[in-house]
Amino acid sequence: MNVAEYMSELGQKARAASRLMARADTGSKNAALDAMARVLDASREQLVAANQKDLENGRANGLDAAMLDRLELTPARIDTMIEGLRQVAALPDPIGGITDMNYRPSGIQIGKMRVPLGVIGIIYESRPNVTAEAASLCLKSGNATILRGGSEAIHSNHAIAACVSQGLVEAGLPAEAVQVVETTDRAAVGELITMPEYVDVIVPRGGKGLIERISRDARVPVIKHLDGICHVYIDDQADKSKAINIAINAKTHRYGTCNTMETLLVNRAVAAEMLPELAEHYAELGVELRGCAATRELLPQVNEATEEDWATEYLAPILAVKVVEDMAEAIEHINRWGSHHTDAIITENYTKARAFLREVDSSSVMVNASTRFADGFEYGLGAEIGISTDKIHARGPVGLEGLTSQKYVVLGDGQIRQ
Amino acid sequence: MNVAEYMSELGQKARAASRLMARADTGSKNAALDAMARVLDASREQLVAANQKDLENGRANGLDAAMLDRLELTPARIDTMIEGLRQVAALPDPIGGITDMNYRPSGIQIGKMRVPLGVIGIIYESRPNVTAEAASLCLKSGNATILRGGSEAIHSNHAIAACVSQGLVEAGLPAEAVQVVETTDRAAVGELITMPEYVDVIVPRGGKGLIERISRDARVPVIKHLDGICHVYIDDQADKSKAINIAINAKTHRYGTCNTMETLLVNRAVAAEMLPELAEHYAELGVELRGCAATRELLPQVNEATEEDWATEYLAPILAVKVVEDMAEAIEHINRWGSHHTDAIITENYTKARAFLREVDSSSVMVNASTRFADGFEYGLGAEIGISTDKIHARGPVGLEGLTSQKYVVLGDGQIRQ
Incomplete structure (x- = not known):
């Protein structure tokens, strides 16, 4: 069978399963999740054996x-x-949750019911645990899923998928609600992202190259996360100890995460007060600074930052530093060079805090808090399938709700349109 | 200047204007709308003169x-x-509205602020009044707009756009917040839908051909409306007079609208009671019926319906009729053959009403009300830019909120991530 036919068959099965999943009650979905956990626990040997094959092939x-x-x-x-x-x-x-239920002058009652999206395609790389995690989030949100993991993890992914299927069946839900693509042929991805008749949305999880490729070629909506070029702006009315704590935490708590600060903006009026002390802390922690001309006047040992630095997500112990005249310049810089991910102002000024919140065009905008808080768990979503840097559909950390839509429900008593 | 350069320049101006529009206060936006109305009123002669040119060219x-x-x-x-x-x-x-503002265990306070999408591209056909209408909705929702109307209406559209620009400027808002594409070159559409760096979403308004073409080629998200193949299902526990009133209203109130019923499904147990009486009404109103075999046993004069009829949006005084065994078959038919637009059940049975609302996968699902109510004004949205048959972002009638997104706002007191 060729790849196009195989994927189309997978798609048809997923579509059929999605209809059953949409009406599955909460009890069945939770029973399936519990059963999956039990089966995984009982299958540790098989999981490790399958994983050994992948590791050997990988080596x-x-x-x-x-x-x-x-x-x-x-x-x-x-x-x-x-x-x-x-x-x-x-x-x-x-x-199934219904909100905004109101009567209209015509006598109809109208509200919105939360419903699954339908079929979600997940494309991910190496980590096999994503198989169980993505499956569980799609399942709980009433969707069917087609999972396409990295070819290097194929045996591990199949072993996990077998446990997932068994859990579904034990709970009386369709095994096809979670399907793993069996072929490692790359053409399978091309098919998956161009079958809008069977797939409602694609969630790619992986490096920027993967995500850009998928976004470019997809004919299905993509919930995606590209760069995380996050900023902290230290205002001239910042509290010094909050500013220093947050600037250190946002950069050094973890280097490889998308909500890590990559550029620090400092108001000229407090640059001389803040930067030398910050530079000392960063030096102790092994963070390399790259600064604008004004930064280098205060810190002559710092390397020069170029425009490329403003546009770079280092994901490393490197920080770009720029001195700005005022908040307007900081906002201008953030909206121009940032990636609309997460940006923070440190200030005690009420009016500036309000303006910053309104004018910065990012999925998370913060006052006096570390950018590292931009996370589904910290935000109380309970789970996170990813962080979206798009504006359409889902923006910022995406939890279960990001995998759903709403339909209008109308309750009448025989009303007709006049 | 070539079309690509011209459109890219338009896009850059729109992007710059969108930043100013995002922070425009409600008073300025309303002042601009009032000024536009005043200028249009004072420019009736110029509008009619420009429209005469289009009409002459059209003839x-x-x-x-x-x-x-x-x-x-x-x-x-x-x-x-x-x-x-x-x-x-x-x-x-x-x-700017903030919802769901809550404290988290870390001490940060988190909520969601409603924000504009940015730049909206509107592609439409003949009616020049769409120029003012679309411009006003995008303006009120804080977006910049690029409008591309039909080439046959170019003089009218420009005359209206001149009034719109004057209104913007009088209110101190950027004239580039609403731009009309000046060229009638078709390549301009191709550019508009493939510049994600300048355009955040496309809303096509026109025939199905236009919308399909745009959806296929776009590299920008599209809020779209395709078919309206709407159903009314008359259950065996329907109230007869409600059923007949709604079945007549849903089909005959207007024939050319997307929320008009195209297929009537009738439970076998009440078919003999309902169909002959309905057929009489439809005959009086000049509606042609096309029926399944069971329908034709009761109504021998009716033409045969084929599978093509189940999949057709007639937009005409034609109605497909099918007798079904039970609600499950009705739902199955609707989910398979419908366009996920608007579907209604007529029943007095509480349990079936509840199941129908949950299981029908359409943007509007109704109990005992005419499908003709699926409309932004009837739903109380106050305005309607279109009706979306997609599930991503906006579903069903799209009002001002459909032209917005939400960003997370985080208020802290110096919190850092542990």
């Missing part, structure tokens, strides 16, 4: 140590996967 | 009577356009 194919590490299913990672399923079971069911 | 180019009618700017239509602007001014401003 034979020359994968680097970081890749091999991401690929490995350690007992602790299996524990985390099982715990994750139980946590999703404990989350409230988003489906 | 010379052999446009049919229906097209010429849609193209014409009568005094009454100018009144409606002016009144429309004043109505949009009177609507509440969706921008």
